[in-house]
Amino acid sequence: MKPGERDQPAKILIVDDEPQIMRVLRTALSAQGYSVRVASNGAEGADMAREWNPDLVITDVSMPEMNGVDLCRELRQESQVPIIVLSVRNNERMKIEALDAGADDYVTKPFSIQELQARVRAQLRRTVASTGEEPDVIDIGDFHIDKLQHRVTVRGQEVHLTPKQFDLLTCFAERPDQVLTHRTLLHAVWGANADQPEYLRVNIGQLRKKIEAADEPRYIITEPWIGYRFLPSGNDDQ
Known part of the structure; x- marks a missing residue:
């Protein structure tokens, strides 16, 4: 296996309460060869992350039961899994809170699938390349x-x-x-x-x-x- 490659498809968890967005993301990412699961709110997403151990989480910030900011905090207590947050353009406050809570990147709605796929690839590359040690x-x-x-x-x-x-x-x-x-x-x-x-x-x-x-x-x-x-x-x- 070459450096930066995986021996099995990366697992991506999508957490969003909008069914249409969830369907579009699931279809687009599955077509790229990723293994994809979905959750409709932050609480469900946190439980699924513990059970499934995804390689990447994509989450909306505004959701019922547990929003994306609280989900980031919850995940960061147990994991360093890369997190990409989705946020509407006029919701800068929650976007900043999510990044401060441990999210790694964000994509602003409306977004292109190509942009999101590029962000996904970048986060997964860093995860594969990481050795867990700080290089000199x-x-x-x-x-x-x-x-x-x-x-x-x-x-x-x-x-x-x-x-x-x-x-x-x-x-x-x-x-x-x-x-x-x-x-x-x-x-x-x-x-x-x-x-x-x-x-x-x-x-x-x-x-x-x-x-x-x-x-x-x-x-x-x-x-x-x-x-x-x-x-x-x-x-x-x-």
């Missing part, structure tokens, strides 16, 4: 990061970062193409009690100046009102 060197896209030496090269050129900038870049590189909320980044770099978003804005701006080749960001993409997404090979990753 990260080689990803245009970036080479040596955590022991605190050295970074971008497109083969060494760049000099402050400790906080280095920690930010490392945090991004360990979770590529994943939405990281402002709170997640603040806690990861400045500690659990950090609540000064201006620290993050300033350091993101300085980091971009050092790693971007042009004025328009290619690597650190702003997710409005939510946080940032890191594309290690630039916008071509999308």
Whole structure:
């Protein structure tokens, strides 16, 4: 078996109270060769996740009995299974809460099946590639990061970062193409009690100046009102 491949179809659990969306997702993902099960609310989804042990969970955020935010919290008590949340465009608050509760990514309704399938592939690739150990060197896209030496090269050129900038870049590189909320980044770099978003804005701006080749960001993409997404090979990753 080649690296990044599975010896059996990935198991995907879909949790959504809208039957039409559930049918569309089940049909589209089954056609891609995945093993798919569905649940109509968060409580049912939590029980099925414990019983079936899926490789990926896709959940709506607004549901009866247990919403997607509470489902994320429930799953994170027992598992690191990748979670993609589905959210309507005007429900930013619940989207942010879900990401802070442990969701790995989100897709905004209405969405294209192609976009969702790409997000699914990205999450499953990271799961297969994960060894459970923290590497001392990260080689990803245009970036080479040596955590022991605190050295970074971008497109083969060494760049000099402050400790906080280095920690930010490392945090991004360990979770590529994943939405990281402002709170997640603040806690990861400045500690659990950090609540000064201006620290993050300033350091993101300085980091971009050092790693971007042009004025328009290619690597650190702003997710409005939510946080940032890191594309290690630039916008071509999308």
